[in-house]
Amino acid sequence: xxxxxxxxxxxxxxxxxxxxxxxxxxxxxxxxxxxxxxxxxxxxxxxxxxxxxxxxxxxxxxxxxxxxxxxxxxxxxxxxxxxxxxxxxxxxxxxxxxxxxxxxxxxxxxxxxxxxxxxxxxxxxxxxxxxxxxxxxxxxxxxxxxxxxxxxxxxxxxxxxxxxxxxxxxxxxxxxxxxxxxxxxxxxxxxxxxxxxxxxxxxxxxxxxxxxxxxxxxxxxxxxxxxxxxxxxxxxxxxxxxxxxxxxxxxxxxxxxxxxxxxxxxxxxxxxxxxxxxxxxxxxxxxxxxxxxxxxxxxxxxxxxxxxxxxxxxxxxxxxxxxxx
Amino acid sequence: xxxxxxxxxxxxxxxxxxxxxxxxxxxxxxxxxxxxxxxxxxxxxxxxxxxxxxxxxxxxxxxxxxxxxxxxxxxxxxxxxxxxxxxxxxxxxxxxxxxxxxxxxxxxxxxxxxxxxxxxxxxxxxxxxxxxxxxxxxxxxxxxxxxxxxxxxxxxxxxxxxxxxxxxxxxxxxxxxxxxxxxxxxxxxxxxxxxxxxxxxxxxxxxxxxxxxxxxxxxxxxxxxxxxxxxxxxxxxxxxxxxxxxxxxxxxxxxxxxxxxxxxxxxxxxxxxxxxxxxxxxxxxxxxxxxxxxxxxxxxxxxxxxxxxxxxxxxxxxxxxxxxx
Numbered sequence: 001x002x003x004x005x006x007x008x009x010x011x012x013x014x015x016x017x018x019x020x021x022x023x024x025x026x027x028x029x030x031x032x033x034x035x036x037x038x039x040x041x042x043x044x045x046x047x048x049x050x051x052x053x054x055x056x057x058x059x060x061x062x063x064x065x066x067x068x069x070x071x072x073x074x075x076x077x078x079x080x081x082x083x084x085x086x087x088x089x090x091x092x093x094x095x096x097x098x099x100x101x102x103x104x105x106x107x108x109x110x111x112x113x114x115x116x117x118x119x120x121x122x123x124x125x126x127x128x129x130x131x132x133x134x135x136x137x138x139x140x141x142x143x144x145x146x147x148x149x150x151x152x153x154x155x156x157x158x159x160x161x162x163x164x165x166x167x168x169x170x171x172x173x174x175x176x177x178x179x180x181x182x183x184x185x186x187x188x189x190x191x192x193x194x195x196x197x198x199x200x201x202x203x204x205x206x207x208x209x210x211x212x213x214x215x216x217x218x219x220x221x222x223x224x225x226x227x228x229x230x231x232x233x234x235x236x237x238x239x240x241x242x243x244x245x246x247x248x249x250x251x252x253x254x255x256x257x258x259x260x261x262x263x264x265x266x267x268x269x270x271x272x273x274x275x276x277x278x279x280x281x282x283x284x285x286x287x288x289x290x291x292x293x294x295x296x297x298x299x300x301x302x303x304x305x306x307x308x309x310x311x312x313x314x315x316x317x318x319x320x321x322x323x324x325x
Numbered sequence: 326x327x328x329x330x331x332x333x334x335x336x337x338x339x340x341x342x343x344x345x346x347x348x349x350x351x352x353x354x355x356x357x358x359x360x361x362x363x364x365x366x367x368x369x370x371x372x373x374x375x376x377x378x379x380x381x382x383x384x385x386x387x388x389x390x391x392x393x394x395x396x397x398x399x400x401x402x403x404x405x406x407x408x409x410x411x412x413x414x415x416x417x418x419x420x421x422x423x424x425x426x427x428x429x430x431x432x433x434x435x436x437x438x439x440x441x442x443x444x445x446x447x448x449x450x451x452x453x454x455x456x457x458x459x460x461x462x463x464x465x466x467x468x469x470x471x472x473x474x475x476x477x478x479x480x481x482x483x484x485x486x487x488x489x490x491x492x493x494x495x496x497x498x499x500x501x502x503x504x505x506x507x508x509x510x511x512x513x514x515x516x517x518x519x520x521x522x523x524x525x526x527x528x529x530x531x532x533x534x535x536x537x538x539x540x541x542x543x544x545x546x547x548x549x550x551x552x553x554x555x556x557x558x559x560x561x562x563x564x565x566x567x568x569x570x571x572x573x574x575x576x577x578x579x580x581x582x583x584x585x586x587x588x589x590x591x592x593x594x595x596x597x598x599x600x601x602x603x604x605x606x607x608x609x610x611x612x613x614x615x616x617x618x619x620x621x622x623x624x625x626x627x628x629x630x631x632x633x634x635x636x637x638x639x640x641x642x643x644x645x646x647x648x649x650x
Contacts, residue, residue: 040631058382265623265630269616272634274603277641281602291594298590305590306365309597316602320645 006034010041013140018113021140025115028132039132045139047261049081050248053160055149055185056169061195063089064231065169065240066148067103072241073144074111081137082106084116085130086150092116113137128271131162131264160188164260165247167240169193170209172201186212189224190247193240197228222250281316290315331359335366338465343438346465350440353457364457370464372586374406375573378485380474380510381494386520388414389556390494390565391473392428397566398469399436406462407431409441410455411475417441438462453596456487456589485513489585490572492565494518495534497526511537514549515572518565522553547575606641615640 012020024042027035052069054062063086070080084091090103091114106112115133119126134145147163160166168189192213194205209226225243229236251257281287294308303311337345349367352360377394379387388411395405409416415428416439431437440458444451459470472488485491493514517538519530534551550568554561576582606612619633628636 036631040629043629043631044626262620262624266616266620268630269620269623269633269637272630273616273637274606276634276638277606278599278602280638280641281599291591291598295587295591295594298594299587301369304365304368305593305597306361306368308594309601312594312598313601313605316605 006037010038013042016141018110021113021136022115025133025136028136029118029129031129035132039135042136042139045141046135047138049134049138049142049145050165051134051138051145051147051163052244053147053149053163053166054169055160055166055188056193056195058086058088058150060169060171061231062086062148062150062169063091063103065167065193065195065229065237066091066146067106068231068234068237069146069241069244070106070112072237074109078143079111079141080113081134081140081142081145082112082114083130083133083137083145083147084114085119085126086148087119088150089116089148091148092119113140113142127162134162162264164251164257165190165244167191167193167244169195170205171196172199172205186216190222191224191240191243192226193229193236194226195229195231197236198230198233202228220256221254222247284319286319287312287315331362335363338367341466343435346438346461347440350458350461353461354443354454356454360457364460367461367464370466371460372463374459374463374467374470375490376459376463376470376472376488377569378472378474378488378491379494380485380491380513381518381520382496383411383475385494385496386556387411387473387475387494388416388428390492390518390520390554390562391416391471392431393556393559393562394471394566394569395431395437397562399434403468404436404466405438406459406465406467406470407437407439408455408458408462408470408472409439410444410451411473412444414441414473414475416473417444438465438467452487459487487589489576489582490515490569492516492518492569494520495530496521497524497530511541515547516549516565516568517551518554518561519551520554520556522561523555523558527553545581546579547572609644611644612637612640 009020009023013024024038027038054066054069056062063084066082066084066089070082073080082091086092107114115137117126117130117133130147134147137145145163149160166188168185168191170192172194192209194202194209196202206226206228213224213226227236227240227243229240231237251260290312294303294311297303298305298308334345334348338349349363352363379391379394381387388409391407391409391414395407398405407416411417432439440462442451442455442458455472459472462470470488474485491513493510493516495517497519517534519527519534521527531551531553538549538551552561552565552568554565556562576585615637619628619636622628623630623633
């Protein structure tokens with residue numbers, strides 16, 4: 001990609017061109033050569049959006065809840081970005097027709113930007129790309145960004161790490177929910193939603209979650225509320241928006257918003273630096289040649305991966321002391 | 326941990342002491358200081374076990390299937406290791422009593438070693454630790470290692486990468502299964518099990534999976550079979566063991582077993598080397614100081630993480646050319 005094309009794209013992006021925004025996100029997601037340059041140029045525009053994570057097991061109604069949330073935020077004139085990391089979400093094309101029809105309004109609203117992430121590849125890579133796509137939407141000026149992830153057992157903790165407020169969505173009949181909660185969702189929720197709460201067992205579920213929350217070690221004065229919603233009927237959505245707003249205020253007042261920003265910048269700087277250091281270490285042909293030779297030694301049983309790595313380090317230290325790299 | 330304690334532990338491990346094996350796995354899982362030394366010492370004993378991954382959505386009956394498989398392998402005098410990465414698995418203490426009673430036999434069999442992984446932390450870290458725990462069981466002499474992971478939407482691809490044969494378990498009524506398959510499970514299965522196949526819709530499900538498999542791009546002559554099982558009743562387990570055996574033969578004959586071993590050693594060497602290179606880069610106080618300063622500049626809007634990382638690289642290159650590191 002030529003320098004001028006990148007500049008033009010940025011120019012269009014800054015003018016608020018939705019297609020340009022989509023192209024920047026695609027570049028970031030595909031990790032193209034100019035992705036770094038684009039993110040660098042957009043960085044000064046980031047740090048303003050409120051990022052909300054919505055997670056829970058499949059079938060909990062997360063997407064409908066996300067759509068309801070987005071609608072409610074839109075009614076207060078705030079622009080919304082939706083990032084679906086959940087492959088079963090209608091936003092990623094994974095749901096039944098009924099849901100999509102219900103979401104038509106969002107899809108045609110110019111104040112809403114919907115992006116679905118390809119969930120292939122390693123979790124670590126996916127989490128980084130998700131955060132970067134959120135950065136792009138943030139820079140584009142979306143006031144609120146909602147990230148939908150599917151959380152079963154092994155939660156996408158890395159993705160949750162990138163948001164400010166996390167909503168955990170459960171349904172009354174999920175007997176497994178308690179297991180799921182034990183498995184990690186309990187620790188990450190700033191707010192719990194018992195969705196489809198017109199079904200039997202909703203009140204019991206609320207009590208169970210509240211009981212478990214009492215056992216949660218607390219480093220933060222915020223006590224996660226447990227709400228009941230019926231997202232398909234819009235019930236409980238106003239309360240959800242109100243409580244989410246309280247959490248936002250709490251984050252700002254307690255300086256946690258600022259701490260989070262510092263932490264996220266440090267993480268990003270560290271990641272970018274580590275990436276470059278590794279590139280430098282592998283840049284010399286000597287290292288690659290030695291690596292191949294050592295690999296054969298390990299295969300032949302004459303060395304181990306651990307000793308081979310130490311041998312590679314000696315090579316690097318030697319190259320450094322000779323001023324080769 | 327003193328040198329002598331580590332040597333003693335290894336001595337006991339090599340004599341086949343189950344408690345020593347448990348202690349080594351705990352050290353590896355907790356990433357203690359001597360974990361690397363232990364893995365290094367055990368490395369020459371690895372590379373013999375056949376590693377089987379069993380994955381699928383919660384409630385598909387994976388654990389019962391794993392127990393059935395383990396039992397079948399035991400009847401052919403092969404020792405078995407079970408690694409449960411699934412937090413809802415009875416092996417990790419996450420299931421109903423009924424399942425555990427059914428598994429009593431395995432828990433008291435000295436030819437079976439069961440290990441459940443704490444699934445906290447990042448996915449990348451979990452995948453590495455899971456592979457290392459498999460290495461320990463491999464070195465301990467388990468002939469077959471079965472890794473149970475929960476796969477919903479975002480599959481633990483990194484974990485699956487560490488096994489030779491992957492079984493994807495589904496149930497007839499999971500309408501979501503098709504979505505799940507589209508979301509990544511389709512690509513990774515060497516064998517598909519429609520479990521609880523005494524329920525309605527099993528045959529249709531088999532046909533649907535077979536239909537989708539025809540669309541799968543194929544780099545391997547192996548065509549994944551789709552089996553029907555009722556794991557709780559043991560139905561279809563013999564066929565499952567037989568077909569898994571064919572896959573093993575295919576892996577050996579087609580040299581894929583050897584290729585996988587080479588690939589895994591290369592990956593491990595690369596990971597260990599990269600880890601050490603990053604440690605070296607951060608070893609100097611100058612880098613840490615500069616990092617903190619740059620972080621403040623970025624926060625103040627006078628730089629970006631990308632430019633800050635470049636500046637850190639200049640510092641490293643400078644230190645190298647001066648022979649400081």
